[in-house]
Amino acid sequence: MRNPIRIVMNKELARVFNDKKMIFSLFIMPAILMVAMYSFMGKAANSMLEDIEEHVPVIYIQNAPEGFGDFAGKSGIIANIQYKEGNKTDEDIKNGIFEGNTDLYVVFEDDFLNKIASYDTGSQAPEIKTYYNPSEDYSKEARDKFLSLVAEPYRQTLLSERVGNLDKLTVFVVDRDPASSIIMDESKAGGKMMGMLLPYLIVILLFTGPMSLGIDAITGEKERGTLASMLVSPAKRSQIVLGKLLALSVLSCLSAIVYAGSIAFSLPKLYEGMESANMVMTVTPLQILMLLAIMLTLVYLYVSIVAAICVFARTSKEAGTYVSPAYIVVLVAGILTMFSGNKETPLGMFAIPVYGSASAIQKLLVNELGFSQFGLSICGNLIAAAIFTIIITKAFNSEKVMLNA
Amino acid sequence: MIEIQNLTKVYKLSKKQMAKQKTKKNSKVAVQDVSLRAEKGEIYGLLGPNGAGKTTTLRCIATLLQPTDGSILVCGHDTVKDSEAVRKSIGFLTTDIKLDPQFSPKYMFYFFGRLHGLTDQEIEERKKELFSYFGITEFEDKKIEELSTGMKQKAAIAVSLVHDPEVVIFDEPTNGLDIVTARSVTEYLKKLREEGKLVLISTHIMTEAEKLCDRIGIIISGKKVMDGTLSEILEATGGEDLEDAFFHLYKQYSKEDED
Numbered sequence A: 001m002r003n004p005i006r007i008v009m010n011k012e013l014a015r016v017f018n019d020k021k022m023i024f025s026l027f028i029m030p031a032i033l034m035v036a037m038y039s040f041m042g043k044a045a046n047s048m049l050e051d052i053e054e055h056v057p058v059i060y061i062q063n064a065p066e067g068f069g070d071f072a073g074k075s076g077i078i079a080n081i082q083y084k085e086g087n088k089t090d091e092d093i094k095n096g097i098f099e100g101n102t103d104l105y106v107v108f109e110d111d112f113l114n115k116i117a118s119y120d121t122g123s124q125a126p127e128i129k130t131y132y133n134p135s136e137d138y139s140k141e142a143r144d145k146f147l148s149l150v151a152e153p154y155r156q157t158l159l160s161e162r163v164g165n166l167d168k169l170t171v172f173v174v175d176r177d178p179a180s181s182i183i184m185d186e187s188k189a190g191g192k193m194m195g196m197l198l199p200y201l202i203v204i205l206l207f208t209g210p211m212s213l214g215i216d217a218i219t220g221e222k223e224r225g226t227l228a229s230m231l232v233s234p235a236k237r238s239q240i241v242l243g244k245l246l247a248l249s250v251l252s253c254l255s256a257i258v259y260a261g262s263i264a265f266s267l268p269k270l271y272e273g274m275e276s277a278n279m280v281m282t283v284t285p286l287q288i289l290m291l292l293a294i295m296l297t298l299v300y301l302y303v304s305i306v307a308a309i310c311v312f313a314r315t316s317k318e319a320g321t322y323v324s325p326a327y328i329v330v331l332v333a334g335i336l337t338m339f340s341g342n343k344e345t346p347l348g349m350f351a352i353p354v355y356g357s358a359s360a361i362q363k364l365l366v367n368e369l370g371f372s373q374f375g376l377s378i379c380g381n382l383i384a385a386a387i388f389t390i391i392i393t394k395a396f397n398s399e400k401v402m403l404n405a
Numbered sequence B: 001m002i003e004i005q006n007l008t009k010v011y012k013l014s015k016k017q018m019a020k021q022k023t024k025k026n027s028k029v030a031v032q033d034v035s036l037r038a039e040k041g042e043i044y045g046l047l048g049p050n051g052a053g054k055t056t057t058l059r060c061i062a063t064l065l066q067p068t069d070g071s072i073l074v075c076g077h078d079t080v081k082d083s084e085a086v087r088k089s090i091g092f093l094t095t096d097i098k099l100d101p102q103f104s105p106k107y108m109f110y111f112f113g114r115l116h117g118l119t120d121q122e123i124e125e126r127k128k129e130l131f132s133y134f135g136i137t138e139f140e141d142k143k144i145e146e147l148s149t150g151m152k153q154k155a156a157i158a159v160s161l162v163h164d165p166e167v168v169i170f171d172e173p174t175n176g177l178d179i180v181t182a183r184s185v186t187e188y189l190k191k192l193r194e195e196g197k198l199v200l201i202s203t204h205i206m207t208e209a210e211k212l213c214d215r216i217g218i219i220i221s222g223k224k225v226m227d228g229t230l231s232e233i234l235e236a237t238g239g240e241d242l243e244d245a246f247f248h249l250y251k252q253y254s255k256e257d258e259d
Helices: A004-017 A020-054 A068-074 A090-099 A112-117 A137-163 A186-224 A226-231 A237-271 A285-312 A316-338 A347-351 A355-365 A371-397 A399-403 B015-020 B054-061 B083-089 B105-115 B120-134 B149-160 B179-194 B206-212 B230-237 B242-258
Strands: A058-062 A080-083 A104-108 A128-132 B002-012 B027-038 B043-047 B069-074 B090-093 B167-171 B198-203 B215-220 B223-228
Touching (some): A004 A186, A004 A237, A004 B105, A020 A137, A068 A080, A104 A137, A186 A237, A186 A355, A226 A237, A285 A355, A316 A355, A347 A355, B027 B054, B043 B179, B043 B206, B054 B069, B054 B167, B054 B198, B090 B149, B105 B149, B120 B149, B120 B179, B149 B179, B167 B179, B179 B198, B179 B206, B198 B206, B206 B242, B215 B242, B223 B242, B230 B242
Parallel strands (some): A058 A080, A058 A104, B027 B223, B043 B215
Antiparallel strands (some): A104 A128, B215 B223
């Protein structure tokens, strides 16, 4: 005799796989959406950076010392530099910066070169005062460029005029070759970026499958009266429950794989042109197995949570309302790990369902997950899932819950 | 056979239900002290108005509900202590238990056949017999949601009989069916009786009970007020036909109930 758990499970799977609309909405549409969304975000971020790069800043300069105009011209800065004449007041220019029409206003102290020439030890050095608007990307970029390309070389030039050979001033240098200074585990560095984002995404995306499927498979069937037909068959209630939960877990895993796959495919698009493009992820087979184990227990936990909520709801609408708060709790658990920083998570915390899994995935991606942490996170999920499964089975045995009697 | 002894079923009411039914009592007695016995090879009909307790009684027999008091034996198995054995020996059909609309009659037939532990060969043989009797063969691969009401009901009946049960319990089996389909259903129930099965139906259609049932139990306000063959009931009440007899009893017992 075939196992009733498998018979029920096969039927639940057939319900989805025999329905083209379901396949499309569960597996194909999310993939298309994710790829499209990430490519779009990447494109938008790129074009924003390019736009700032290409923008020709408008810079006003007040009291420019003699020869500064030539110096700025040769410095290589691409900017529309205007030397302030009498017709524009300080206020006009500052308003321009405030409104975003002007990007930078540079004011040299009166008698700038003379003050430098007559500098005595102990007296105050003359000042170049800049006005800019940090909330405007163009303005911030204009100031950065002006300081590095114009102001700093200008200072060096004036300094060498004063002391002759600048090398005399150099006592020591730090890192002549900066690239050779970096000693890091590349997989850890790559993992750190992914480690911040991935646990959050996995923890949340795994929930979306059970949420949409569970409501229909439990409350929907109860509502339609099709569940009762199974209750009068000789199958045990616990077998029906397990069959349903396992089928939901399989479907949720598939949907999670689709999500994860499309994220993996699209992430490089998002980071195209961004600084953090040098992400190197190296994972060992053991890590993949551990990740799978965490994800599987997490999926089963989610399915049992959703099913436990759905079994008590009378209508699908009601079930949707009840499931939402659970989703928010999951969201918060995911976000918490995203901002946990470098603080060491106490071992006991790994036993907290959902949160422990997110922390464990985070540790796993930076090569720091220990077996005790891994074991605790899995046990935490499984114990919670078992409790929910018992609750569901009890509910399936209750005539009040199943038949509204 | 089915043996019910002093069956009482009390529903607890939530505050919402209490408000809906305009009652201050937090419980409702759906069935009170009902005893009956139905034997193999007969069609037993439970007759009563809506809300009399027919469906509750049938659900208790089918193990969906647990009796508050009393006991039920189906083919010698207790519905509470040995509910799986009871479910193996019964085919149960009510209007509020439906087949999955996304699947075909053939898929559902195989699904329930397998749940009852039949082999695919046994299921195929049963399918040939039942599907050809009810004329389902030609639409066996169509989705149930695409079928007419009559077709759905026929498919549901066929599926509920997949395991060739000893006891067949149908709650208002001809409800909502056209006259042709209704006739084919009642004919099949008679065929089951000839095969030595026990058929228990509930109905509020007097003519159906008169023509179909060997014995009739009349339920009013949760109590069984009389049972016997049609002639026994007519004799006891002095009515001309079943409808007459029923109203005679209804007047008598609903009055008692008010008192």
